[in-house]
Amino acid sequence: MTLTIRQALVQSGLVPIDAQVLLAYVMANTRTWLAAHPERPLPSGEVARFFALARRRRDGEPIAYLTGTREFWGLSLLVTHNVLIPRPETETLVERALARIPADRESSVLDLGTGSGAVALALARERPQARLVATDVSEAALRVADANARRLGIFNIEFVQADWYSELPLSLTRPPFDVIVSNPPYIAASDPHLGQGDLRYEPMPALTPGGDGLAALVTIVSGAAPRLTDDGWLLVEHGYDQQDAVRALFESAGFADLESARDLAGIVRVCAGRKPAPIAPATPNVESS
Numbered sequence: 001m002t003l004t005i006r007q008a009l010v011q012s013g014l015v016p017i018d019a020q021v022l023l024a025y026v027m028a029n030t031r032t033w034l035a036a037h038p039e040r041p042l043p044s045g046e047v048a049r050f051f052a053l054a055r056r057r058r059d060g061e062p063i064a065y066l067t068g069t070r071e072f073w074g075l076s077l078l079v080t081h082n083v084l085i086p087r088p089e090t091e092t093l094v095e096r097a098l099a100r101i102p103a104d105r106e107s108s109v110l111d112l113g114t115g116s117g118a119v120a121l122a123l124a125r126e127r128p129q130a131r132l133v134a135t136d137v138s139e140a141a142l143r144v145a146d147a148n149a150r151r152l153g154i155f156n157i158e159f160v161q162a163d164w165y166s167e168l169p170l171s172l173t174r175p176p177f178d179v180i181v182s183n184p185p186y187i188a189a190s191d192p193h194l195g196q197g198d199l200r201y202e203p204m205p206a207l208t209p210g211g212d213g214l215a216a217l218v219t220i221v222s223g224a225a226p227r228l229t230d231d232g233w234l235l236v237e238h239g240y241d242q243q244d245a246v247r248a249l250f251e252s253a254g255f256a257d258l259e260s261a262r263d264l265a266g267i268v269r270v271c272a273g274r275k276p277a278p279i280a281p282a283t284p285n286v287e288s289s
Contacts, residue, residue, distance in 0.1 A: 003047055006038040012054040018063060019054065025067045026050045062198040073122035077148050082140035084206045085198060086118035089263035090183050093237045093270050094122045096261050097181045100233045100272070101127045110227065111135070112164055112182035112220055115206060117145030117157070119181055124154045133177075135162040138203075164216070165223045180224050183237040184216035185209045214245060221249040230277035235270060243268040 003011070005023065012019040020031045026049050027034070027042075042050075053066050064070040064085040070077050072086035073094055079085055101107050101123065107130045111120040114134035124132050134157055136142050142159050149157055162168050187208040193199055199207060209215040217236060224234040234255065238246045243260055250258050255273030263269040 002041050002044070004039050004041055005034055008042055008047060008050055009034075012051065013058055014054055018057055021063055022053045022057065022066060023050050026053065060197065060200060062201055064198075065201060070116075072118045073125075075118075075121055075125065075148075075152060077116050077118055077121070078144060078151065079116050080140075080144055081201065082138060082203060083116040083144050084202050086116060089265065089267070089269050090119065090237055091122075092261050092263045093181060093183055093235060094119055094126075096259070096270050096272055097123055097179060097233075097235050098126055100179055100235070101130055103127060103129070105129060106131065107178040108176050108229075109133070110177045110180045112180065113137075113184045113206070113216070114145050114159070115141050115183075117148045117159075119183060120145070120157050121148055121152060121154055123181070124149075124156050125152070128156060130156060132157040133160055134158070135160045135164075135168070137161065137163045138206075141203075141206075164219050165227065176229070177227055178229050178232045180220075180228060180232070180234045181236070182220050184220060186213045186217060186237070186239045186242060188213035188239075213239060214242065214249075217242075217246055218249060221246075221253050221255075225253060225255075225275050228275045230275060232275050233272060234275070235272040237270055240267045240269075243271070246271045 008023060009019045020034055024031050024034055026046050056066060062085055064079050065081055068078060070079050070086050073091055077086060101109060109123060109130050109132045111132060111134040114120050114136050117134060120132050120134035134145060139161055142161055146159050185206055185208050187194060189208050189210045217238060220236060247258055250271060250273040256276045257274040259272045260268045261270040
């Protein structure tokens with residue numbers, strides 16, 4: 001069966017943007033090119049491949065997993081079913097972290113639960129003088145992150161397999177970090193969204209720690225201060241309804257100058273806090289005799 005580009009898009013049963021993205025992927029071309037050549041006939045092999053992908057998309061499989069890529073912070077990232085799909089709201093975490101990482105001198109940054117490497121790679125690209133350590137408990141996720149770093153030519157990142165702070169190398173157990181960032185699993189186990197949309201296809205341990213969704217955040221916030229330099233910053237992404245709970249965690253851990261940041265949808269998405277430097281004891285005023 002011979003179809004034109006226009007006919008294939010219409011018959012896919014998808015919303016236009018999804019159909020265009022998938023057909024552009026199959027044809028190794030751009031959506032702009034498709035729009036300029038709507039009457040171009042498609043080879044039968046491309047038609048079959050396109051309709052196979054369209055069927056998977058109609059069943060709910062995310063576009064990012066079908067094409068194997070997702071754009072984040074202007075970077076084209078490889079993604080597999082072993083990592084979360086990077087989302088626009090997480091760019092808020094990058095934006096607020098960049099405000100605390102100097103552009104004109106060396107600094108040290110830890111990214112906990114890096115997944116595809118999206119946050120770490122964005123920070124490393126914007127702050128080439130920074131040294132980043134990016135961790136994940138999943139070896140498969142770290143392979144994806146490392147592949148992204150090599151593909152993008154970003155080499156100021158060290159990838160380490162670790163479960164949050166445990167199993168970090170001895171050299172990283174002291175406070176070498178100026179900034180710690182994390183987009184951890186934070187969805188409550190009872191949240192119905194876990195059974196809907198793209199989330200059905202994403203790795204469950206990267207979405208929810210179980211229970212009320214706060215377990216990973218508790219571990220990250222409570223363990224951050226010993227690994228931060230004085231006046232260093234911790235920044236975490238959290239759920240749409242977790243602002244008060246996460247701020248309470250920061251306060252309990254002794255962080256100061258707390259800031260909550262909203263994503264582009266106006267939802268409070270990021271909490272940041274500074275580790276205060278210790279106050280030096282007052283020097284006694286000894287009068288000379």
